[in-house]
Structure formats: structure tokens, C-alpha cells
Amino acid sequence: MIIHSILFLSMLAGQPSASAEGFGDVLHTIEDISKSVTDNEEASGSEDEAAQKTADDEKDAAVDKALKGIGVDGTTADDIQKSLGFARRTKKAVESARDLDPADERQIGRVAAAEILAKYSPFGDEGLNKYVQTVGQAVAMASDRPQTFSGYHFQVLNTEEVNALSIPGGFIFVTKGILRLVESEDELACVLAHEVAHVALGHGSEAIVEARRMKAGLGIAADASKTYGSKGTGKGLAALRGDVKAVMDILMRTGYGHGKEFEADAKGALYAQRTGYDPSALTAVMRKLKSSAASQGGFLKTHPKAGKRAQQLEEAALEPPAWYSESETRDMRFESALAALGGSGE
């Protein structure tokens, strides 16, 4: 029982990322040593139960061999073997609920983004969309996650609400309202970089995983593997719908939470700096948001107060890169692209 508990707790302590850490990795290591064992966690969805049993038997044999190889034998080896079996089953079930790879993110994000585009129509000026895409892709390339499964994609929304939002998989939206607020390419880059940071840091994905775990329940882990099994029917389809709902809840209701917004501010400023922009432009945007009556409603009602965000950014005092300089070209292309917004929007 003690051994069971140690393994169980150790695995649960691992980070909710694709590459498990701590004892989760150790468990992999034992299995890797055998060389004859393939990682059947990915394959499990397409294998029938008999094949699964064979794979598990092979794993058991490999672990036995590994243990004997380092001098562990007899009752202790049996106990370890039993514990590993228990740990393996539990780990598989828990990970099936938390495992979210880039392809999953893209597909769940795609549906959520399609919902956003049904609520807010896309702004049709392709010149402006392409300009925002270019600036956004540039800061994304300098982020901690330069590429998502199918890349970052940016779209202007045809609403005067002042906001920007991001969806797992790299779908990022900015409203006409926030484009009217920014006054330079540097400021636009910082707004986009903040949204890229949410994606790069996996904030939306964490929320999906958390929602999955809540549903699956760690104590009934066996059911989790059924709920998030590889078959896209029945329970699986309902689970995927639940994933989309988790994203939509964040976007429309709860937000990421103040801690994650501050984190995205800090990282966003850093990404903008790495790209070559002046990171203090994000502080300037926050100051404007503070005085913008339009920002008090809509998505931003779930965000920390803009004044507090500006203060935190100022305290971080991130400087522009050493090679930074003003650029007439940069100013001109910004003015030219944003001319597509037309009048004041009042």
C-alpha cells in the first residue's frame, strides 16, 4: 500500500503537460529500458483489448528483466511489479484526461474560434487582416512557442468593443475597437504579444485539462480513459464538446484569471522586445485602456484593472532591445493599414 501511494501521489504531482515529469518519467524509463516495448499509450485507442494485454505483458516482462539486471529479485521485485502495474493503469487513466497535444488544441480551438466568428463577424479588409497577421506572426516567432500545430492565425473582428482574445491552437482576435486605441505598430505588437503569450503559456489548454479532470475525477480514473478514449463517438464526442465549452466559458464568462493576465503581460512585453519592438508600448496601451470607457464592459470585465497592469509593467522596467530605433517605414505602414478602419467608430 505504501508503494502504491508513493507512486500514485508522485504521478499526480506531475505537471499537466504532454511530457510528464517526476515519477511519471521514471515509469517511462523503466519501460524504455526493455527496448522491446513500444509506447502503447498513443496506440491504445486503435488496439483491441487482446493486443493491449499482450503489450502490458511485454512491459511486465521487460520490467522483470530490468529489475533482475540490477539485482532486485524475489518478493520485493514482485511487489514492485504489482505497484508498477497499478501505477501504470492509474497513470494512463489520469493522463488520458489531461493529455492535450498540439493537434487536439488546434481542433478544439478551431471549433471555439468558429463560435467566436459566429458571434462577432470578421472584418473584411484583407489588407488590414494581413498586416495584423504579419505583426502577430512576428511576435509569435519570438515567443516561447514559435509554432502551434498549424501556426498562429489572426483576425480582426468587426466590433467597436475594445478587446483582444486568444484561443488554444493559436487563433487570435483583435477588435476594431482596440485597433482604434493603439497608436503605433509597437503598441499593436504588444497587444498581439499578450495574446500570443496566453497561447504559448498554455493558459487555455490548462483550463481544458482542468475541466476534463473535474469531469473524469481522479478517483474513478478508469472511467476517464473511456470518456476521453480515442473513439469519437458517444461519450468521446460529448467530451470534446465539453472541451469547446471550457474554452468558451473562459472567453465569454470567467476569463483566465488575474494571475494569468499578469503573466501574459510580462511574457508579452518580453516577446515584443525579442521581436525588436519597444516593450514599454504595452504600458502605454494599459494607460489608454484605463481611461477608455469602452473597455469596462465586454471581455475585459474579467481582467485585472488596467492601472494595476500598467504599474506592474513599469516595475518590470523592460527596456527596448539594444538595436531599437524609430522607423518611418514602420509608422507609415501602420497608418496605411489602419486607415481601413475608417471613421472614429463613435
Place this chain on the structure above:
Amino acid sequence: MLKRSAREARRAVALIVVLAVLAGAAAFGAQVHVQIASAKLKKSPQWFAATVAEPALGDTLNVLKKAGCWYQVKAGDTTGWIHKSAVTGKKTKKSRASTVGATQTSADDITLAGKGFNELEADYRKNGGTVNFEAIDAMEARSVDEARLISFLRKGALLPKSAKKGGK
């Protein structure tokens, strides 16, 4: 009772020792697998460096060394740097199934259909009204190639002088 507890405790300690030894053994000869649709192998571990190869989803790469967030890897005859977020330690299975949506990834052999995503999107389409997949297709089709991106940055005085023309 005490004897039993002591025995179990000894076994727990033995297990931890075993696991620790085995964990150390795993540090060498790592392989990683591409987990995104359009991964890029760079000439140097910098985001604006030239792309030397584009390994496919599911390709296995041998890690030569690590520098920050980048792995130097060998893919066939090509050696280059790939960002750690583009790869995973887990094998990425390929299949004949194609993904949904109008993106450059649609021709890739990936496993999304097996995960139920095609059915998810079909389900949303069938129920209609609350989603706009046409707009998402247009959004996903919008992308700027790397050469244009580098040129955009250079013209805007955003690249360091040391970044030579052509992103080399």
C-alpha cells in the same frame, strides 16, 4: 504490525532507489518526434535563422545537444535546430486520415479523424447556427511566409544588424 510496516517501508525505499537509478540511465541518446504540422529545422538556434529542413509530423529526430529551448537534431542527412515545443518524447502516430478544415495541414497523414475531431466538427455543422467554419477556413488560410516576415522586420528596423540578409 510494526514488522509489516517496516518491511513495506524498506520496499518503498528500494523502489525509490531503483527508479532513481533507472531515471539516470535515460538521459542519453534521446529521440524526439515531431508533433506539429509544419515544423522547421533552423540553421542556428534563433527564431530568425534560415530554415534548412521541414520535417513532417511524426518524424523521429535524434537529439545531438540542447541549447536553451532548442534541440540540435539530425533528420536524415540534415542537422539543424528545432524548438522544443515542436517535438515530443512520445511517438506521434501517422495515419491515412486527413484533418478537417482548409489549411496546409489537410494533406498530412495525421490521426485527428481517429480522435473524433471530424465527427465533432460535423456535429457542430449539422446543428448549425452557432459556428462560422467558413470564416475560420479563411483565417487559417492566412499566413505569411518566412522570407516575407524577415523582410517585414528588416524594413521596419526591427532586426539586429548582425542578422544578415536572407535570415542566415
